[in-house]
Amino acid sequence: MKARQLLSKLPPHLRRDGELILAHLLGRRVSSLPLLESDLSPETVRRFRELMDRRIGGVPTAYLLGEWDFYGRTFRVREGVLIPRPETELLVEKILSLIPDEGVWGFEIGCGSGCISITLLREKENLRMTAGDLNPSAVSLTLENARLHGVAERIEVFAGDMFEPVAGRKFSFVVSNPPYVPAHLWGKLPREVRREGHLSVIGGEKGYEFYERFCAEVRDYLLPGGFVALEIGHDQGKVVRDLLVSAGFEVMIYKDYAGQDRIALGWS
Ligand SMILES: C[S@@+](CC[C@H](N)C(=O)[O-])C[C@H]1O[C@@H](n2cnc3c(N)ncnc32)[C@H](O)[C@@H]1O
Incomplete structure (x- = not known):
């Protein structure tokens, strides 16, 4: 046939x-x-x-294949860990436009497959990254993808809650594509998305609880002149801007290719 x-x-x-x-x-x-x-x-x-x-x-194609493309490279994926999304490439692009070529060290919260940190490392050869995730399966997948893409010696990966794995350290930038969907929408999400896991997708009752915690703590982990880069839900531009401004950041919100608020950058 x-x-x-x-x-x-x-x-x-x-x-x-x-x-x-x-x-x-x-x-x-x-x-x-x-x-x-x-x-x-x-x-x-x-x-x-x-x-x-x-x-x-109801099994997403990415999980059937065991791999998915992000920023022109193929990453291993596995059930329960978020499948890399095209919108997140925009977050990577914004960060790449901001970091200099000389040695910089960044921290990612919620690395999932590792697609963000590993892409940044592949694009900037003097960069070093620390990445954390609450989900041990995401930690092992990030390490696997880091080896696959030849950057394992420039990344350290920890299991842990938000800033807990990096207590007392400071970075040039902190990036996250956190879970940001309100809990009451879980049952309404497509079954394919639910296979990516509650922890990957649900950001608390309001959906923006991660950003509240993040903004309350992030300044302690930034070097002078450092910046933060966040992916946000399409209706979270105002709330995340307000949270970042209250934490003393200068803020820019960027839209994705569908014209929706998607990225928040904050300069300390
Ligand atoms: C939306 S996914 C993003 C995954 C990956 N960075 C990407 O862009 O494809 C959010 C990730 O944050 C992790 N996560 C959720 N809450 C966390 C927390 N409190 N501390 C660290 N990681 C967390 C989840 O396990 C998940 O891997």
């Missing part, structure tokens, strides 16, 4: 997932044209159907 025939049987909303899964099984890039003309062995067709059944059952 040709790939084109197999894919044409999928409903339109699953077509892209089908292409990604098939490309993965064939070891090809999804953008390669010959993909559609590939002759598929019965074993490939069987495995494809098995994976598509799991996809239809």
Whole structure:
């Protein structure tokens, strides 16, 4: 059977997932044209159907593949740890535009797959990062991805709550893409998102509890002239700006490509 025939049987909303899964099984890039003309062995067709059944059952494609792209690189992913999102690339871009080429040390809270810290390290060769996460599975995944991308010797990764792993230390910048969805929305989230885990997504009753704690404590961990970079929910621009201003920061809020508030930068 040709790939084109197999894919044409999928409903339109699953077509892209089908292409990604098939490309993965064939070891090809999804953008390669010959993909559609590939002759598929019965074993490939069987495995494809098995994976598509799991996809239809609510497993995100990224977890089926075990990897996902972020900022042009492929990261390992695993269930219960957030799948890297394209909006977060904007956060990385903002930080890259602010950090100098000479030695700088940053701290990330809630590293998940490690996509933010590891991308920054790959883009800035004199940078060093410390990263923490409350979820031990995220800590091991970040270490795995750091080795995969050849930056393991420039990152230290800890399990712990917010600033707890770095007590008494100071950094040039602190970055976080924290959980920021209000708890009452958990049941309304797509089942695919719920597989990424409550800890990855839910930011407390109001959704912005992380930013309250962050703003109350972050100044103790910043070097003079340091900055903070946060991903925020589309409706959290005002509340996060107010929290940062109250903590003594000068603030800029940036929108994502969909025109929604998405990034908050604060200068001390
Ligand atoms: C939205 S995910 C971001 C993951 C990754 N940085 C990314 O952008 O794909 C938030 C992460 O924060 C972690 N987290 C939640 N609360 C935390 C806390 N109090 N201290 C440290 N990490 C926390 C979660 O386990 C999760 O990995």
